[in-house]
Amino acid sequence: MEIRLSGSPGEVRAALLDQDRLIDIALWRPGNPDGWGDIHAVRIIRHFTELGGAFVQLLHGEEGFLTTRKKEPEGSLLCAQIIRAAQNGKGVRLKPITPPDNFSSIQLPSLFRRGPSPLEDLAKQASEAPLLIDDMAITQNMPHALKRRIRRVTKSFDSFLENEWDELAQPKCSLGTFTAHITPTPSLTAIDLDTSSHPDFAANVACFPLLLRQIRLRNLSGTILIDPAGVRSHKRPALVPFLRKAVDNENDPVPPKVMGITPSGLLELTRPRRRPPLHELLTSSHGQALTILRDILRENRQGSTLNAPPSFLHALEKDPIALKEFTLAYGKPLHLRATPPEIAFTPWSLS
Structure with missing residues (x-):
């Protein structure tokens, strides 16, 4: 495996490949971190028992939602970690964690420690993979632990990899003989499978691994509904075990969970929301x-x-x-x- 990096002002595109096959990507913006994994001192603003938590104030007046059953006094400070970055028009979500020893001296909302960058997360998936770069300027903001893995190459992103990256910005993608039309909404992501050939049960099953890879590459999360092509409603529940097998084989570091089939015959899965999806980062x-x-x-x-x-x-x-x-x-x-x-x-x- 290898990780190829391409830099431009303010961001680094990273691609994890296994023998030229794209496995995963990361978009790292060191000047505008998404905050996932950050540890903060937060101030309780107001409780919302119905939502199972409280709104809190972070550094610089930013607000987030703390998931907790404890009803700490409003105005008090707690130690919390961001478990979902701001996305989909909603602020960050946090969970309470054990505070460090010096927490009692903190008087205002503050940032204790940054979480891992998207590049660090990607590098963990292939701990021995070299980082191939064609511009040493990329390393300026790179964590020291990753610099030992750097290898200089003439061109890190060839035209094929550039095209693959560009295709991830499009709302549709090729899945062999199928085309997936991907439509994110505020509440869910809808994926419509389509084909110009004569689809059948086996063809839908065959496209599942490619579809799961696209979900991973695009970092689609939350509720995801999939409309199979050419499979009658009464046969669609039989697709569920094959979708689960495709999920298991993908080894996604943010693994989706197959929920089953909806009454309207749509395949339903959920994927944890952590970092913003790729389409939000790009648009x-x-x-x-x-x-x-x-x-x-x-x-x-x-x-x-x-x-x-x-x-x-x-x-x-x-x-x-x-x-x-x-x-x-x-x-x-x-x-x-x-x-x-x-x-x-x-x-x-x-x-």
């Missing part, structure tokens, strides 16, 4: 702003002022690492100018 204001920086460098565009929507610029201003890395690569700083509302239809421009 967020921060993600789109980083894509702009990467495109400017890749296309060698000339200019000194980036004209973009205010949300994009605010995201960049909160990520000093991205702007610093861009300046080093571009040779000069980039001035930021908010796009006026009357030309909001123009995504961005460089002047």
